[in-house]
Amino acid sequence: MKPQDDLLKKIIGHSKEYGFVYPSSDIYDGLSATYDYAPYGVELKNNLRAYWWAAMVKLNENIVGLDSAIFMHPTTWKASGHVDAFNDPLIDNKDSKKRYRADVLIEEHAEKYEVKIRKDIDKAVKRFGDDFDEIQFRATNPNVLRNQEKIDDINDRYKAAMDKDDLTAVKELIEDLGIADPETGSKNWTDVRQFNLMFKTELGSVAGESSIIYLRPETAQGIFVNFLNVQKSSRMKIPFGIAQTGKAFRNEIIARQFIFRMREFEQMEMQFFVKPGTELEWYEKWKEARIKWHKALGLGDENYRFHDHVKLAHYANAACDIEFDFPMGFKELEGIHSRTDFDLKAHEKHSGKKLQYFDPEDKESYVPYVVETSIGLDRLFLATLTAAYVEEELEDGSNRLVLKIPHALAPVKATVLPLIKRDGLPEKAHEIMDMLKFDFNCQYDEKDSIGKRYRRQDAIGTPYCITVDHETLEDNMVTIRERDTMTQERVAISDLTRIIGEKVSMNTLLRKLV
């Protein structure tokens, strides 16, 4: 086993043991690719979300928040392209055990005829030189016409089959064309099956009177359909952004790798509306802003890299990912897309409503272009754990397992420990905790030796341990121990709120961004 796989296994195990993430429905043997956030996990997740929200909504005057419903009008997904573009027909080869998209196989087959046409054209160019007229050649050359007819025929049949949802016809087409597995040459195919990306459910409690709606596969559309409402009620002027966090649902063909790829996941998206023509400028700005935000967390600059998309989605004119070095290697953590006016235009068309902005300076109306930043909160959570999980050997040769979670994100900020559980130390410790709990998530622990208690807090990433001893009763001073360095300092109880507050404040992170 690779050590990297090992790390993921350790993180999964640690997450369950110490209360960060449990398998969903654990007592029923779990549910594939679904996980529950445990007591410490939910704190970390909330903190990550708060960091994102603050960086977007609090720090930018021209970004406002939104929390749109998970249920949306079914036409939304017609407009977004999810209904059509993400119903991929799939086919398996029985011999090679490989799975292919039927439409891709057919497309690639048609492509072969196009290649033949190109060859004929190239030959003709050589023969006729400058006098060559491609349009005329394509319209008259018998070879080209024959091949073009084949291409058209294939496309027509495919389109006709898909329009009728006739998957049997798609299989017949593959068989008629004699398409073989590109890798093995086998023509032993299974039936074509539909892959549905979106989860369906029913709106309306009376059977027969209900209509099918979908659980949203992305949060972005909730922003787009509210574009005009938000712009008007918030009196926003372009350029401005709308931020939203929330659950989204996708029936992945394969969903795995712990919380990296789940069927139910949480996105944090910000759609930034800009004047057409300025979108690539803003795209670059947001790329920069987002990588800065990531690096401010201090998980290690070397763990990040950009991956620019060469093949763009139908709605984008520029796109990249910010990848993180997960235990499985560099994988997408956040996507930044220049989505053009595709979505707003599509919603205009399907809703019949104008989704335009009147620019008071230019005195003209236009459909804004959109630059999207979209990050998976669960992936961010996994990235944080990946970087934080450290097994270190101490000077005395003993081992220590510590989660070096950025202080501002730690689920528990401070734990108060009486050195021994008598002589009034527990009472004093509780007093301190009662003082701190209004500002920080705190714990109290009196069980086991002091060293063991320190290690327990290390394992959940608590940055500060405050120890009450006999002297405390005399001088109101305590020992404060820092998680990463294990150094101890003697400080006054009255200074604790200030000392801890300075170190665990989210401001420390946010100030790095401006």
Add this chain to the structure above:
RNA sequence: GCGGGAGUAGCUCAGCUGGUAGAGCAUUAGCCUUCCAAGCUAAAUGUCGCGAGUUCGAACCUCGUCUCCCGCUCCA
């Protein structure tokens, strides 16, 4: 969906050629009173994934089934 691996205590696992379960860690209670884990005593915890078959007898053998994990096509 296909291929591979695995299901025994909260965790990691042992359990021989079939004789109805054990260890370490963790947990809880008590002792000890200590500023960096692993001191002492005691306790709790299992339909050995599920079902059927073979057998006097199955955690173990046979068949079926379910679930999880890894890989492939989708994606944040």
